[in-house]
Amino acid sequence: MKTNVGTVDRVLRIVAGLVLILLAVxxxxxxxxxxxxxxxxxxxxxxxxxxxxxxxxxxxxxxxD
Known part of the structure; x- marks a missing residue:
């Protein structure tokens, strides 16, 4: 599997995901x-x-990878 998510994209995805999960919790x-x-x-x-x-x-x- 090749990586296709860059560094900035990766950070934004992780932060957005964590924020959404925190708001759900x-x-x-x-x-x-x-x-x-x-x-x-x-x-x-x-x-x-x-x-x-x-x-x-x-x-x-x-x-x-």
């Missing part, structure tokens, strides 16, 4: 906040399954 936004697991996972694993379908790659250096 505190009950601020309800159950929909658990969708934050998706951006968190794609940021941690540096791979977004939608990117190859859309022809997007924000990673400047492709490496094989």
């Amino acid at each position: 505190t009950g601020t936004i309800g159950i929909w906040g658990w969708i934050g697991i998706l951006p968190l996972a794609t940021g941690v694993f540096r791979f977004c399954p939608a990117y190859p379908l859309l022809g997007i790659n924000t990673c400047s250096i492709n490496r094989k």
Whole structure:
């Protein structure tokens, strides 16, 4: 699996995911906040399954994992 999520994209995904999960845990936004697991996972694993379908790659250096 090639990485396709760059550094800035990765940080934004992780922060957004954590914020959504935190808001869900505190009950601020309800159950929909658990969708934050998706951006968190794609940021941690540096791979977004939608990117190859859309022809997007924000990673400047492709490496094989």
